[in-house]
Amino acid sequence: MNEIFRIMEEDARKTPQQIATMTGIPLSKVKEAIKQAERNRTILKYKAMVNWDKLGEGQVWALIEVRLVPQRDVGFDAIAERIYRFPEARSVYLMSGTYDLAVLIAGKTMQEIASFVAQKLAPLEGVQGTVTHFLLKRYKEDGEVLEGEERPKRVPIMP
Amino acid sequence: MKDTKRTKERDMISKRVKEIPPSGIRRFFDILASLEGVISLGVGEPDFVTPWHIREAGIYSLEKGYTSYTSNYGLLELREEIARYLKSRYGLDYDPQRELLITVGVSEGLDLAMRAILDPGDEIIVHEPGYVSYMPCTVLAGGVFVPVPTTIENEFKVKAEDIEKRITPKTKALLLGYPNNPTGAVMDREGLRRVAEVAQRHDLLVISDEIYERLVYGVKHTCFASLPGMKERTILLSGFSKAFAMTGWRIGYAAAREEIIEAMMKIHQYTMMCAPTMGQMAAIEALREGEAQIAEMVAEYDQRRRVMVEGFNRIGLTCFEPRGAFYTFPSIKRTGLSSEEFAERLLLEDRVAVVPGATFGECGEGYVRCCYATSLAEIEEALERMSRFVKRHRAR
Ligand SMILES: Cc1ncc(COP(=O)(O)O)c(C=O)c1O
Numbered sequence: 001m002n003e004i005f006r007i008m009e010e011d012a013r014k015t016p017q018q019i020a021t022m023t024g025i026p027l028s029k030v031k032e033a034i035k036q037a038e039r040n041r042t043i044l045k046y047k048a049m050v051n052w053d054k055l056g057e058g059q060v061w062a063l064i065e066v067r068l069v070p071q072r073d074v075g076f077d078a079i080a081e082r083i084y085r086f087p088e089a090r091s092v093y094l095m096s097g098t099y100d101l102a103v104l105i106a107g108k109t110m111q112e113i114a115s116f117v118a119q120k121l122a123p124l125e126g127v128q129g130t131v132t133h134f135l136l137k138r139y140k141e142d143g144e145v146l147e148g149e150e151r152p153k154r155v156p157i158m159p
Numbered sequence: 160m161k162d163t164k165r166t167k168e169r170d171m172i173s174k175r176v177k178e179i180p181p182s183g184i185r186r187f188f189d190i191l192a193s194l195e196g197v198i199s200l201g202v203g204e205p206d207f208v209t210p211w212h213i214r215e216a217g218i219y220s221l222e223k224g225y226t227s228y229t230s231n232y233g234l235l236e237l238r239e240e241i242a243r244y245l246k247s248r249y250g251l252d253y254d255p256q257r258e259l260l261i262t263v264g265v266s267e268g269l270d271l272a273m274r275a276i277l278d279p280g281d282e283i284i285v286h287e288p289g290y291v292s293y294m295p296c297t298v299l300a301g302g303v304f305v306p307v308p309t310t311i312e313n314e315f316k317v318k319a320e321d322i323e324k325r326i327t328p329k330t331k332a333l334l335l336g337y338p339n340n341p342t343g344a345v346m347d348r349e350g351l352r353r354v355a356e357v358a359q360r361h362d363l364l365v366i367s368d369e370i371y372e373r374l375v376y377g378v379k380h381t382c383f384a385s386l387p388g389m390k391e392r393t394i395l396l397s398g399f400s401k402a403f404a405m406t407g408w409r410i411g412y413a414a415a416r417e418e419i420i421e422a423m424m425k426i427h428q429y430t431m432m433c434a435p436t437m438g439q440m441a442a443i444e445a446l447r448e449g450e451a452q453i454a455e456m457v458a459e460y461d462q463r464r465r466v467m468v469e470g471f472n473r474i475g476l477t478c479f480e481p482r483g484a485f486y487t488f489p490s491i492k493r494t495g496l497s498s499e500e501f502a503e504r505l506l507l508e509d510r511v512a513v514v515p516g517a518t519f520g521e522c523g524e525g526y527v528r529c530c531y532a533t534s535l536a537e538i539e540e541a542l543e544r545m546s547r548f549v550k551r552h553r554a555r
Pocket of ligand 1: 203409
């Protein structure tokens with residue numbers, strides 16, 4: 001059954017009929033599995049992976065290292081929630097190592113991000129300190145190489 | 160400067176070479192060169208690039224300066240790795256020092272095997288449809304090629320009794336090529352066991368081309384040499400081209416008893432010296448760390464295989480379910496065209512390249528070979544084009 005989702009993760013536009021053919025799983029079973037996955041949030045949503053730079057609308061991204069003071073009973077979860085509720089925070093991860101949260105922020109300009117960090121993130125109670133790293137260039141994202149992946153051709157007819 | 164001594168009358172090409180008919184697919188290259196937007200199901204190799212860690216091992220070997228010849232047998236480290244692999248996968252015991260030879264692909268392995276065992280006039284029995292090299296390699300080695308047809312009714316598996324009927328006092332060997340190019344057929348253990356009995360009864364060698372050994376879907380591959388008593392009789396040929404997507408690296412191997420490997424090495428050392436060193440280094444990495452990638456590639460081929468087989472049956476080109484390699488072999492008989500006409504017209508009219516079944520032996524007539532080692536999007540588009548083609552060409 002996991003094969004169904006591996007196929008969809010690679011290409012969400014594959015139809016249940018196509019997936020049924022590819023896997024040999026009966027169509028009704030495929031449909032049912034997808035429906036259930038949508039219901040229980042195994043599939044969170046369907047979306048396109050857009051290269052905004054090509055549309056002249058590139059965004060500024062930053063990775064913020066956040067050091068936290070853990071809180072009694074809730075540990076890092078409560079403060080993490082306060083942070084991930086900001087729509088500017090696109091991804092939030094608890095990390096091992098020299099800092100605690102990695103927060104990926106997207107904004108229109110560097111200033112926008114800088115002021116978000118200075119005014120919203122850093123002053124939060126429980127936040128001990130932040131280090132901001134601006135993203136300079138995307139080479140590969142979520143398994144996809146963004147540029148220059150032209151493949152050499154194979155001999156078209158070969159016995 | 161004109162060479163006046165060279166007149167047209169004197170034929171410089173050997174009779175042996177002239178005995179080999181020209182390849183039926185060469186003219187398709189010219190047609191292909193003149194067309195754009197062709198989808199090719201005519202390829203014979205993976206569409207994956209060699210996994211990066213294997214390529215990286217090749218690059219590293221260059222950086223470290225591994226640019227000289229290796230032993231004629233190939234790097235001992237690689238032979239040891241292959242011996243371990245054959246032991247763990249098929250329970251076979253080959254001595255890496257004496258019973259393994261690294262070749263320039265299975266292509267060279269076939270040539271060496273034939274030349275090592277055939278005397279002029281010796282016969283070798285080979286099932287058809289089969290890989291295009293089998294016949295020329297036999298002829299170049301001075302042997303006599305004795306084809307055995309296989310049929311769709313038996314899912315293109317060769318029958319022991321059909322082999323036995325063709326045995327003469329001159330028969331020296333059998334050749335098996337399963338999983339099969341072009342049909343995708345896989346032999347089951349029982350069928351192979353019966354072939355083994357024939358080999359035993361008539362004291363024959365068996366060349367077993369198992370290059371597609373790892374590409375099987377929902378069935379188990381039986382290594383012919385692993386059947387009781389067969390290791391001594393078998394020249395096992397395999398390699399890295401298909402399983403690890405390494406066609407351009409040119410690395411294969413032969414496993415057989417010492418006396419045969421010694422004979423093959425004798426030819427190899429004078430004609431080839433050794434297989435490419437960089438490729439051998441990469442092959443070591445492939446065997447040590449490549450299993451996960453094989454599994455991923457096989458899973459993808461399997462999905463595409465299902466899509467293609469289902470598609471052909473849907474558009475009216477009856478297709479048995481192939482269980483190995485990466486080929487389907489649909490019947491085109493309902494169009495009333497020969498496989499060559501079918502391939503040529505399909506290419507010109509709807510721009511899909513396939514290989515005529517007759518390329519692989521007479522009994523391949525009525526079929527075409529279509530490779531699914533290509534993206535799903537291309538397979539789906541090709542099926543659509545072929546559906547249009549079949550509708551236009553339905554025989555009355
Ligand atoms: C059945 C069979 N044997 C041997 C070969 C040759 O493979 P290699 O790249 O190892 O020379 C091929 C390649 O297409 C094949 O299909």
